[in-house]
Amino acid sequence: MKSFTYERPSNPAEAAAAVARTPNAKFIAGGTNLLDLMKLQIETPTHLVDVNGLGLDQVETTPEGGLRIGALVRNTDLAADARVRKDYGVLSRALLAGASGQLRNKATTAGNLLQRTRCPYFYDTAQACNKRQPGSGCSALDGVSRSLAVIGSSDACIATHPGDMAVAMRVLDATVETVDAKGAERKIAIADFHRLPGDKPEIDTTLKPGELITAVTLPKPVAGTHIYRKVRDRASYAYALVSVAAILGKDGSGHVAFGGVAHKPWRVEAAEADLPRGAKAVTDKVFAGAKPTEDNAYKLKLAERTLAAALNQARA
C-alpha cells in the first residue's frame, strides 16, 4: 500500500470537491474492495476522502412510491429493510447471495456498484491487464477465462462486473443519484451507469471524476415473483458464474437481467416480450452476438437453463 492522506468532509458536495481538486484521490466507504486493491497496488490513490460520515445512510420512501437508498446504506441493512423485503425481494435476495455476513456488514450500496472485476489477471500485477494498466494488453484473452465475460467484451478486456446487487438494481430500473464538485446533481439510469470495456476498460462507469454517488432510487414496486438465482461452484462466498435477476408473472411475462456474463449487468429489454415463450427464446436474443471463449462458452447454456428455472419458479 502506498502512503496516502485522508480526510472526512462534512457534506456530499464538499466530498466531491475534495476528490475533484486532489490529484489521484478516491472516495472510501466500506473499503471492502478498495483496501484490498490498495494493498496489492492495483489501486494507488494518494488521497482518500471518507464518505462514511455524510449522513447518506437512510432508506426513504419517495413521493412516487419507490425507495431512495442512501449511498452509505450497508448491504446487511438494505437486505433486511422491511420495505425491500416486501416489495423488492429480488434486491434483498441478490444482496444476501453476495460475499459473507461480515463483508455485507461493511459494504455499502454505492461501493457495491463500484466494485471492480475479479478477473485473475487484474489481480496479478506481473500480468498484462488493460483495466489495471491501460495499454499493457489482456492476458485473459488467451488465459484462464472460465469466469469471464461472454458478451459485450472487447479485444482489450473480457472482465465481468462481479456483483449481485447491481444485477437486481438493473432489473428494477434503478436510478443512481450523484453530486459533483460544484454541487450539481445528476440522475443516471442504472442501464447507463456501468459501461462496456471497449478500448477503455480502465473506466468501469460513466461517473465523472469527483462525482459522488449520494443515493440509488428504485421506482415503485413491480408486481410478480422476485427471483435472484445465483449459480456458483460452491454454495456460499463465491462469485456468480451466471446469475439471473427476474421479476416474473405467472404467465412468465416480466423482466430479467443477467449477472456474471458481461462488464455490466446484462439486460436486453427488447427480449423480454418473449419471456412467456420460454427461456431459449429470450436468451437467444439476449446473448445474440456473444463472443465466449472456449473456457466460458458454457455460460450461454447455463444462462438459458437458469432462466428456465426462474420461469418455472414463477409459474409454480
Add this chain to the structure above:
Amino acid sequence: MKFDTPAGQNPIDQLKVVGKPTDRIDGKYKTTGTAPYAYERHDVAANQAYGYVVGAGIAKGRVRRIDTSAAKRAPGVLAIVTTLEHPRMERGKMNAAYLFGGDEVQHYHQAIAVVVAETFEQARAAAFLVTIDYAPVSGQFDLAAEAKRAKPVPGDSGEGSGGNGEERVGDFEGAFAQAPVQFDETYSTADESHAMMEPHATIAAWDGDKVTLWTSNQMIAWGHGSLAKILGVPKENVRLDSPYVGGGFGGKLFVRADAVLAALGAKAARRPVKVALTRPLVMNNTTHRPATIQRVRIGATKDGTITAIAHESTSGNLPDGDPETAVNQTKLLYAGANRLTALKLAHLDLPEGNAMRAPGEAPGLMVLEVAMDEMAEKLGLDPVEFRIRNDTQVDPSDPKRPFSHRDLVGCLTRGAEKFGWSKRNAKPGQVRDGQWLVGLGMAAAFRNNMVMKSGARVRLDGSGTVTVETDMTDIGTGSYTIIAQTAAEMMGVPLDRVVVRLGDSAFPASSGSGGQFGGNSSTAGVYAACVKLREAVAQRLGINSADAVFVDGQVRAGNRAVPLGEAASKGELSAQDTIEFGDISKKQQQSTFGAHFVEVGVDADTAEIRVRRMLAVCAAGRILNPKSARSQVIGGMVMGTGAALMEELAVDTTRGFFANHDLAGYEVPVHADIPHQEVVFLDEVDTMSSPMKAKGVGELGICGVGAAVANAVYNATGIRVRNYPITLDKLLDRMPDAA
C-alpha cells in the same frame, strides 16, 4: 526401544485415558488466540523487522538485473537481499526447485528478493519499487501436451507411497485380452493447493553465527538439517521452533522460502526478521499436488472376479521433481493375479509438485474407485458387492505376505447398512427431490500405515507432574492431546498432570507430522520413553520395576503405595528413548481401510452439485482419541469433496502459472456445501503397528471420498465425468432438458 515383534499386553491397554474422546488440551489456547503461531511470536525476539518476498513475474528464464535503488530509498527500508547477490543456494530435503540464489528462474513466483523494513506495510510498498529485468524463455506448461513425452520413473512421495516406474505381476496384457468383461478408461485430476489457513511464516534471529527460526513446519528434524545445509551453518548452530502449525497438509513438510529469506533478511538487516508468504506465493512459490492423467484397465470374469488390473499415471514436474504416485494403492487394494502399475513423468516448468495430504492415494483413488464403480455397473453388480468379491487378505504381488489387519469388508458392510445403501436405485438419473436429482455413491478408502522412528524425553518432577518433550508437531491434528493421553496412561496420572512441549529442534527427534505416520509413531516414542521413566521411578523408589503398578498418581507394589512425585523429591527424573521399527512392517503389510458413502443433489436446471450427507467408516487400528480422529476424517472428507467438485489450480498454459492464486479464485468447500458428515471407527487393534496398536487416520479420510462424490453424481444424473473436478460446465451439455 526396538519394535520388531507384535505388541503384547501393555499399560496402554488399560484405556483409562487413551481411547477417550478427550477435548484437545491446546484447544483453549487456540480459541482464545493465545496459541503462539509463528508470525505472531512478538515476544521471542526484540526489535523484529518485516520481510516481504518478491516473486518472479515470469515462469522460466533468467533475471538479468534487479534495480533496488528506489526501494532502498523508500521509508522504513532496512535491507534488501536479491537473488543475484547469492550463488544458488543448496536445496533442503525433498526440495525439487531451488529456493533462492542465482539468476535462473525455474518457476513463476520463485523468490528473487526480500525487502526488509520497519513495518510490513513499508516492506510491501518498497517491494513494489523493485524493478526486475528478465530474460524469459519459453517453457512447458501443459501436462496434456507433454504427456506423450513422459518417461517411466520410480516414484517416492516421501511420505511412504512409492514404487518403481513399472511393476508387473503375472501377465496383465494376456489376462486382460482374455477377460470376458473388460474396462478401459482414461481420467484426469487437477493441480491442487494445500490452501492451509496459516501461510508459511518464519521469524529468524541471529546471535553471532547461531540462528533461531520460529517457524511453521511439520517436520522439525528434516527442517533442522535442511536449514543448516541451505544456510551453510553447522546443525548445532540452528534451532527451529514450531509449537503450533495452522495447517500444513504436506505443504510444510519441507523448508520453503519464508524460512530462508527470514534468515537472510535478518542477517542483512542485523535484526530479527519475520516473513510470511502471501497467498499468491503459497500457491505459486511453494508446492502443490500435481495434476495427473490416469488410465485404468480392469478385466474380470462375468461373476465379477478381477483377473487383470492395470493402473498407469502420468504427471509432470520440474527437473529433479517426483511423479505423483497415483497408482500405489492399486498394488494392494484388490485381488487379481495379473497386474500392472506404471508411473510416468513429464517435464513441466510449473511450480514444484510435491506431497499433499495422501500424496498418490488421493488422486489415485479418485480414479481407481470411479473405475471400480464403472466396472461394477458393466458387470451388473452392486459396487459394494464388487469390492467385497475382490477383497484380498494378502499382498497380491506376494501372497505369502499377509495384511497385519484388514477389515475393508467390515467397513463396506457396516457403511452400507448405516447409510441405507440398499435403498439406492442402481439405475442412474431416477431419483428426484424437488429441483434436485439425487444420487448415492460409495468408494473404498485405503492408505498405507507407515511407521517412523520417533523419540521423546519424559521428565517427572516432585509434584508428580510429567513433562513430555519431543520435536513432534501438532498441525491441527491433535498431537498434543494424544501424546498427553499416552503419558498419562503410562505414568498413571490424570491428564492435567501432563505437560506436553512440541516442535523444538532442541527436543528429541520425532517422526514429525506427515503421511499419517505421526499419531502412531510419535505416541509410540512417548510410550518408549515412559517405559524407561517407569523403570527409573521404580529404581528410585526401590521397587522391582516388574511389580510396579502406576495408577491414580501413585506407584504401587504389593502393599506399598507411594505418590509418583516422591520418586522425584530429591531431583527431577528424566528418561529419553526412541521407538525404532524393525522389519516388522515389511513382513506384513500395514494399511488402513475405510468406506465412504455420499449422497449428492444435482440441480436439474443449473447442474450445481451439492453434497447432502456423507458417511465414512474407518478401520485404522486403535483410535487413540475418537474426537480428534473424527475431526481428522471429517477434514479429509471436506478436502476430498473439494477435489471432486471445485478445487483446481487453473493453469495458464501460455504464461506458465496458476492464475487463480488466492482463496477467492481457488475455492475450497465451505460449511454450506456439506451439511451432514458422520464418521464411524471400527473397534479394532493392530498389534503389528506399534505398542500403541494404532494406525494413521489423518489421510485415510481423504482417500476415496472424491470418487464416492463422483459416483454419486453419476447415480444422480447418469453423466460420467472423468476429468476432475466435476464442475457444472462439464455436466451441462449432457443434462436432461430443463424442466
